[in-house]
Amino acid sequence: MLVFNKKSDLSAFLSPLIHQNKSIGFVPTMGALHNGHLSLLKKSLSENDVTVMSIFVNPTQFNNAEDxxxxxxxxxxxxxxxxxxxxxxxxYAPEVADIYEGNTVSENFNYDGLENQMEGKHRPGHFDGVGTIVKRLFEIIKPNKAYFGEKDFQQLQIVKKLVNKYNIPVEVIGCPIHRETNGLAMSSRNERLSVTAKEKAALIFQILNTAKAFFQNNSVENTIQFVENEFKKHPEFELEYFEIADEITLLPISEKEANKKYRGFIAIFIENIRLIDNISLN
Structure with missing residues (x-):
């Protein structure tokens, strides 16, 4: 297996393949791989001649140094x-210096407001960091297709917007959330949970599913209240937000409209570890 630490070496290897019109699939990750990542790899392997996976913990998308x-x-x-x-x-597993060349700062991006909702609201600068690393990785690897999981649904929409606004010739493909057997969305952060917390965290998806059913016959406000009340029964959880948003604009809604797609988004702490999840409400 080929592992590259320098972008110059990776580019030199990929360049002749690009000239031969080989299709390149790309799966960007921060490592600590789980079955969700592997499902993205499998999809890329089935659809492309060459598959590249990056493993890079990107400092510019963390607004919390401890995290x-x-x-x-x-x-x-x-x-x-x-x-x-x-x-x-x-x-491709670079050091920070290979990506940022001694200047570890984000570019500034305008995603037409997508960046101001949910994660963007609670993690200032996060999506500037995401845009910076994704754009640089696309420039280095020059993939035809890139695969992102829907667990980070807001990130997926933002990457699609980035590609569109900057005319980057990459097809961005969203892939379904992979879950543990108890329903917990697979995440590298799950590795930091104790066995007990991992079991208890199954409650997140259970409540999301119940909220989906509740939403069919109740208002937006009442559904949000329902979720907040459910978590109040479980003091080991600290709910940061639960929002119902339009799936395309990501804007929070106050009333339902016919023929629109809605999604429930959640961020929650257990054992001081922040987990996110989402569910289609249609």
């Missing part, structure tokens, strides 16, 4: 997992 320090870094294990899946996956 950045504690983010799991398991490169050796990650490479082994990929090797077992398919030995032909190409890995």
């Amino acid at each position: 950045l320090d504690k983010y799991p870094r398991t490169l050796e294990r990650d490479v082994q997992i990929m090797q077992e899946l398919n030995d032909n996956i190409i890995v």
Whole structure:
């Protein structure tokens, strides 16, 4: 399995493949791989001649230094997992200096307001960091297709907007959320949960599912209140937000309209670890 640490080496390897019109699929990750990541890899492998996965914990998208320090870094294990899946996956695992060249700051992006909702509201600068790293990785790898999980649904919409606004020739493909057997959305952060907390965190998806059913016959305000009240019964959880938003604009709604798609978005802490999830409400 080929593992590149420098963008110059990776570009030199990919350049002749691009000239041969080989299709390149790309899966960007921050490592600590789980089955959700592997499902993205499988989709890319089935649709492209070449698949590249990046493993890079990007400092500019963390607004919490402690969260950045504690983010799991398991490169050796990650490479082994990929090797077992398919030995032909190409890995790009750079150091910060290779990406940022001594200037570890974000570019500023305007995503037509998508960045001001939910995660953007609670994590200032987060989507500038996301845009910076995704744009740079696209420029280095020059993929035909890039695969993102719907767990970070807002991020998926923002990457689509980035590609559209900057005329980047990449097809961005959203893939369904992968869940643990108890319903918890798979996330690298789950590795930091104790066994007990991981079991209890199943409640997040249970409440989202109940809220989806509740929403069919109740108002937006009452559905939000319902979710907030459910979590108040469980003091081990700290609800940061639950919002119902238009799936395209990501703007929070106050009333339902016919023929529009809505999604419930949640961010919640357990054991001081922040988890996010979402569910289609249609």
